[in-house]
Amino acid sequence: MNKLKTVKHALAAAAFMVCSLQNVYAMGTQPPADSEATYTKTKYPIVLVHGVLGFDSLLGMDYFYGIPAELQRSGAQVYVAQVSPADSYEKRGEQLLEQVQRIVAMTGAQKVNLIGHSMGSPTSRYVASVRPDLVASVTSVGGVNKGSKVADALRGVLPAGSVAESVAVAAGGAFASLIRLFSTGSSLSQDELATLNSLTTAGTLAFNSRHPQAVPTTACGEGAYQVNGIHYFSWSGAQPYTNPLDVGDPLLAATGLVFGAEPNDGLVSSCSSNLGQVIRNNYRFNHLDETNMFFGLGNILETSPVTLFRQHANRLRNLGV
Template identity: 40%
Template sequence: MQRNATTQYPILLIHGLFGFERIGHFELFHAVKEALQAVGCRVFVPHLSATHDNEVRGEQLLLQIDRVLRGTGSNKVNLIGHSQGALAARYAAALAPHTVASVTSVSGPNHGSELADVLRQALIPGELPEKVAQNVVTLFADFLSVLSGSVAMPQNALAALGALTTQGAARFNQQYPQGLPESWGGQGPDCVNGVRYYSWSGTLPDHSQPSLDPVEHICRKLSKYFKKDAGQNDGFVGRFSSHLGIVIRSDYPFDHLSILRGVSPARAVSPNPIELYVEHARRLQAVNL
């Protein structure tokens, strides 16, 4: 593990849709937080609504940024958002850039998710063949069955789903375009209003043998509903939809959740996803953030 990656500003790790404390045998952000703290970073995990739109979650984040600033004496924070957490981070940076040093999107649906489009259509009678709708909803329910933990915050699942569709993301992007690339699949500006923007994401790894990981198995099933990013997605988010600011890389061999997890000796991958966060702390440290 790399040493001496202390950042000037505290790091906030922001969860996405259905944020939770534990999934299966591991805790969300646990390995990431421990790795960052081990190299000297001050790390906080704000609690946001598990299901709500980007604006509501963004307002909750702004309040917690203020608490962190008061508690640490710092005048800015570094925001690292996974999945929908990236959009909450973008909202906070757009409204209060003087409090945000950087926004990093990890597998963020910055242009929406084709899966969210399918799920939203599945809730409208007659919009999809019954069998397709049933398969999608069942797979999504299977995925949620491995999640546990909740926070006493306002919830609105339909608002969350609408915000993650490509149409919902397009509306959000019209109001908060900071860091977005001008062309599909390109890179965005590295700095807007004094805030630096970064992103990285993954695509489903190519395995000749079926995975024993139930989460990856479900992600592979869900990936079949992508059209524009067919074969270029992590099961929840398309590769090019994730681009924001400086794109570090968007095809790491990770599904949507393994990008948060350490690897086991039985199934080592390179790079280790947790090391990416430490590398990023050094990246932020190098530009005095």
Template identity: 45%
Template sequence: MQRNATTRYPILLVHGLFGFDRIGRFELFHDVKQALREAGGQVFVPQLSATHDNEVRGQQLMLQIERVLQGTGAGKVNLIGHSQGALACRYAAALMPKNVASVTSVSGPNHGSELADALRRALIPGRLPEQVAEQIATRIADFLSLLSGQPALPRNAVAALNALTTAGVGEFNSKYPQGLPAIWGGHGAERVNDVRYYSWSGTLQDDWLQTLDPVHAVCRAMSEHFVVDAGQNDGFVGRYSSHLGTVIRSDYPFDHLASLRRPDGPRKPGLDPVELYVEHAIRLKAAQL
């Protein structure tokens, strides 16, 4: 039986750091977008800078929200942001709440990333290590943009790193606190300024299927940099750092990138990460969003 996930307002899938819409035949949100459209959803994937701070990317998102509203005639949009994309969504919702029905954070660093903290400590501001790292990150972003045909959006790798640290997100949160939990590991307000807030994320849970995935291996290596959320992270974002609004669940058995793609080869029944997006669209529909 075909499920109905036809939400009242269009859905925008917002990518995070180094994200893109399409490279050749490969689309970052391919499985998610296809599943939502098959269930009746109206879905768009905005283009944001591959590397920049949260507010610059949020401003870019706001412009594209306006275009979607003009093109569809809708009054609002539902924003679903993966990783740093969640922070861009939060920014847009804080500044234009009348045009945003909901914000959903998927594996979002809503209190910063301990991995970003470790990288920031390893780089010496204004000296060679930072310059080399910035050049490498910029080249990667430029390469992805070239392949994807992405517009010539501004890019700033150091600004992106600083914006993802605990201190950087803490400063961001002081200006845009909507949906944040009052206590560590708790839930935040479900509705602020008539915008609904939701979140879900995963943690590294090794099994024989995941050991065959090289991306999972990278996430496992990165997880060694976590202290506060040691053993409770997805390799890039800590479990409790991801909490925002109504926390649907924060310990799905997904690494950071698995929360937006179907794994190659066999997978456990009932643990398809893409289905979470369809289920959430049904949830938004039920809430008349």
């Protein structure tokens, strides 16, 4: 336990140094001091939605590391949703819908602003599709909006009904259980096979045929900025390896090879991440950097992800949502 605490303290110290450098680099993007108290004060609550194998806190590391507190500090009302770490878009969407309904009832707000990372994007899009009256905006961050070639590659080497598929599903379940053991996340049931099938290009395109709102009709373009009164946005990264101190970077660098020369964040291509108004799809982030996940250890030469979430909350505020 002492060794674990030492490692956590060392990582936290390294993260502090990285974040300090990022803040210096991003000073030009900070809001004026006189607007600080209400800079992120949106009309409707912000709901952050995690991706596959999501959690709220794992050994002291938050999925959206430092983001909720920073948004709240300057006026936002923020909730972090907990849906199944592994299941289909629709199942996760139904779980999210229940939480949105509770938030609306609890706060008296008419709607919410959904910000979904990775698989959290189609999860959020589902809620906006079936209950547009409860959603003011949907924002995709590194979202799997047209599928992932990593999922396609896995599906290719794991034929349906094969022994390899059964072994992989069992391994995935064991890994998810390990995450649960060391985290304070959701205890909801999970379906690893449904997750894989959803994340493939074919699975996502089938989902999009049922819930097409704001999905680009061109290969790498933008989608409708507004559908059924709901504003749609997206941003993502395009650099799988960004920081040698981040233990997740080597894995993302390896999975990023599946995309060849196509820009990607290690799990999702830049073009696949596009939804509605594309703020930018080539930040120097990988898939984990996009939510500041690994104690904020990201690219010190790029704007802090926390700053991007703050800027976006201000964008929503200025839209009146």
